[in-house]
Amino acid sequence: GAVVSQHPSRVICKSGTSVKIECRSLDFQATTMFWYRQFPKQSLMLMATSNEGSKATYEQGVEKDKFLINHASLTLSTLTVTSAHPEDSSFYICSALWRASGRVLSYNEQFFGPGTRLTVL
């Protein structure tokens, strides 16, 4: 099956610093990736849609200058949390959209990474 990795799996940083999280599709190309945020014991909230070669599309209420997304290649999207504060502490999960090559499908499955736990002190 399709595999998505995230790095790092866990990061602790000081308030005011920036943190970069990588999301990679290991065995397929993904023109579209998604970034989610999950607070403890809560659901996943979509933050933004990352499209290779173009600007990310952010959901309402998500600060694009705070959460910088770069989708520079077909297998890599990065999320940078700039000037992190304790309230940014959360579990960040990415997913990659798998599209069967040469076929137009009405449904394309999302494969999820294992998540990155960010703790800002």
Added chain:
Amino acid sequence: AQSVTQLDSQVPVFEEAPVELRCNYSSSVSVYLFWYVQYPNQGLQLLLKYLSGSTLVESINGFEAEFNKSQTSFHLRKPSVHISDTAEYFCAVSEGVGGAQKLVFGQGTRLTINP
């Protein structure tokens, strides 16, 4: 806009007992429906999905869910649970044919299996 409601935040059951995790959705367009499972400190794994066709869908580990359009529900069931089924379960919806691929998740249900 779409939304998903999982009525139970926690469901404790005994091992080998049946279980049902409830999910209701609202949408003005046709939808795809999903159940995902999340084990502690891990990402999500797709358990099963409804796209079209038969309203009853099954997973390889004994779970099944039935799409009920009139009741806008997609409840998850298993006739006999195991300790290993302990996890968080999320119901999700996305727009159907021709729609965006974004997933909207329910609040999650924590399934705890007691021996």
